[in-house]
Amino acid sequence: MPKELWKGNEAIAEAAVRAGLQAYFGYPITPQTEILEYLSRRMPELVRAFVQAESELGAINMVYGAACAGARVMSSSSSPGMSLMMEGISYIAGTEVPAVLVNVMRGGPGLGNIAPSQSDYNQAVHGGGHGDYPRIVLAPATVQEAIDLMGLSFDLAEKYRMICMLILDGNVGQIMEPAEMPEMQPVANRNFDWATNGAVDRPRRILSSIYINPPDEEATNFRLAKRWLEVQANEVRYREYFLDDAEFVIVGFGTAGRVALSAVRAARAQGIRVGLLRPITVSPFPFQVIDELAVRARVFLVAEMNMGQMYNDVRIAVRGRVPVEFYGRTGGIVPFPDEILAEIHRIAAGRLAAEADPRGAWLARMEAAR
Amino acid sequence: MQKEILIAGFGGQGVLFAGQVLAYAAMDAGRVVTWIPSYGPEMRGGTANCTVVIADEEIGSPLVKHPPVVIALNLPSFDKYEALVQPGGMLVVNQSMVDRAAKRSDITVVFVPGNEIAEETGDRRLLNMVMVGALLAAFPELQLDDVKAALKAHLPEKHQKLLPNNFAAMDKGYEVAKGQLETAAV
Structure with missing residues (x-):
């Protein structure tokens, strides 16, 4: 495909569409709003799900639900909005379902400002939601890299049943650069063997992040940690x-x-x-x-x-x-x-x-x- | 080769689009290019600027402290960026919006009565294209015809009818700047 001049945020949105994004749930916040705005037009045009939720809390829990059904799903926000999503992020991690999130970071802490920042590194990489959970975090520096990583993020999230987050400073969201989009991938029904997508002619499945019995929770923590060792061995990029x-x-x-x-x-x-x-x-x-x-x-x-x-x-x-x-x-x-x-x-x-x-x-x- | 252009003015003066036109032209010429905006929270009337970097290899920083080329569309931008242009660089000033002469003599300063030219051409909103034309009088990295071709190639169909006026605005800016540069060189 020929190169076109793409703005970072819009490029991410289109790259997600081309990767077969089935559902987007979000809430506007600068300097990320172009992602949501772009998808509010593009997703209905392709008869895919787009919901501007009532809040970031609503959005992340809609992501959680769609992820449990095995859909290619994402949300995006900027720093203060991301903080609001953290409870849901922990639940998604604890339930071991794949979800893709984009944080276009702005100056903080608190309400901060709308200028570019990288101050959510610790939140994305080390902290965020409660509990012991690994997550994949990608940090593109150019529009082309953002496009390529957006596609990859869905594959990684699904392969490892894990949250994959892109962190961009506002500059990467706002910059325009010539970039090449991948071909449109058809929306696929991946039919994961864990997905709660309708128990017809098969036993019922239950997805949850609750393990009342401590040994069961420890087994879950060990399972997540083992999966993370695999990610560390295979997915480092620089x-x-x-x-x-x-x-x-x-x-x-x-x-x-x-x-x-x-x-x-x-x-x-x-x-x-x-x-x-x-x-x-x-x-x-x-x-x-x-x-x-x-x-x-x-x-x-x-x-x-x-x-x-x-x-x-x-x-x-x-x-x-x-x-x-x-x-x-x-x-x-x-x-x-x-x-x-x-x-x-x-x-x-x-x-x-x-x-x-x-x-x-x-x-x-x-x-x-x- | 790497060259940076900073365009600054009020929101609503077409600063961001002027930069995009140059970015499209650079891309179509096979160059590596970045365009990055910086503006206040206001939709109109606040400060707005953008930086375009044109290069032959992977671009590092999309922002530079001392750009070699600046287009200043109003007095605050003239005041701020006259001090920051690289020695030997060029500053293209919208004369319609400033009330003073240049202070520096180690840079080339071109004064273009952009608002008047735009209005004479048919629309005050053509200011940005007048100033882009003026820049191209002394910017060998891009040719006037290439920028026109890029504008034609990337302007949505419904706006194509505006092309003749936009081209005329670029031509007039180009001529005024060329005339000044030639006079200065004598």
Whole structure:
């Protein structure tokens, strides 16, 4: 198919349609509303289900119901709306049904603002709903990647009977880039052997997240954990740039990763041996490649649009062997390449934080520059 | 090759669409391109700007602090971005909405009476196309004809009747800017 100029949010919506999305339930919130708006036109046109729910709580529970029936289903929201969905997300995870969610992240906490942010990393990757549940989290940086990952997310969710969430900062939702859409996949009746889709000529099935007997709940937790080991072994994805001979390694996802790429190119032009690792799956996190890079790199720099959330995962992988520095912008501010280039110059000159956690020194530098 | 263009003005002046026209032209020319908006919560009257990056390879940041090329459609944008244009860069200013001369001499500043030209051409909403035409007088990465072809190719059928006026607006902006650049070069 020829390339067309697509806006991130609309591209995601069309990519979901082409992946055979059967039902969408959502509630409007900036900077995500174009997904819902696009699907409100496109889904009825294809005689598929679209409901603008009464609230995010309503939407996520409609997703839960459709997922139990084995439908390809999704919802999308932005940070505060995602928080409202967390109870339902935990129930979906506990019931072991597949569902796809998109969070177009904005500045927070609280009501925050509508500007781009990556501050829901911890919520998506480590936290969110209650209970011990794994989930797959994909972090596209470009419109093409968002399209490709949208299609993949349904396959992953169904394969592992797990939530698959795309986290985009508002920039990826609002940017327009030439991109190629996949062919339209027909809507398929997948007839999963667990789906509660009408017990005709077969025994009744029950889907639930309730296990009153603790040993049964423990067995469920073990089953989820074993499935997660499989995901970790098979589904890690990332992009590498200039890492072959890199002494300094930048790690950044989404837009922060893109911005870092510009800084890395500029530093390379000045003869600095710096490279970039851009995680695409932030859950499962690319621990192993960072573990390997930590053997030969001198310093890591994590660049994020938050206060240092993925930072902790990078530090786990580096295991204290080399310093891991941090640079972030928050509150809905997107860093310019110049800022990350200045950080590359700082670490290349050996001006590293004295403390074990460099975020104190980073904060002091940021406040001094205000 | 990588070149960044920042277009800034009030919401309602056609800032975002002007950038999209350039992005379509770049895409049709086989280039890698990004278009990204930035605007306040207001529908009209607030600040609006967009950045278009045109390149030959994968684009990193879709935003730059010091763009080489800026189109400023009003005084607040002129004030803000005159200071940020790269040395040696170009600033195209909508003269109809500003009341001062340029302060910098290390950049090329082109003044185009965009509102007047747009109204003479038949519609004040043609302002953005006048300014795009003016930019193309000194932007070798895209040709005027390519931008016109892109507008024709991507404009929905129901708007195709607007093409002649849009082309005329681009031509006039182009001529005014070309004239100024040639005078400056003498």
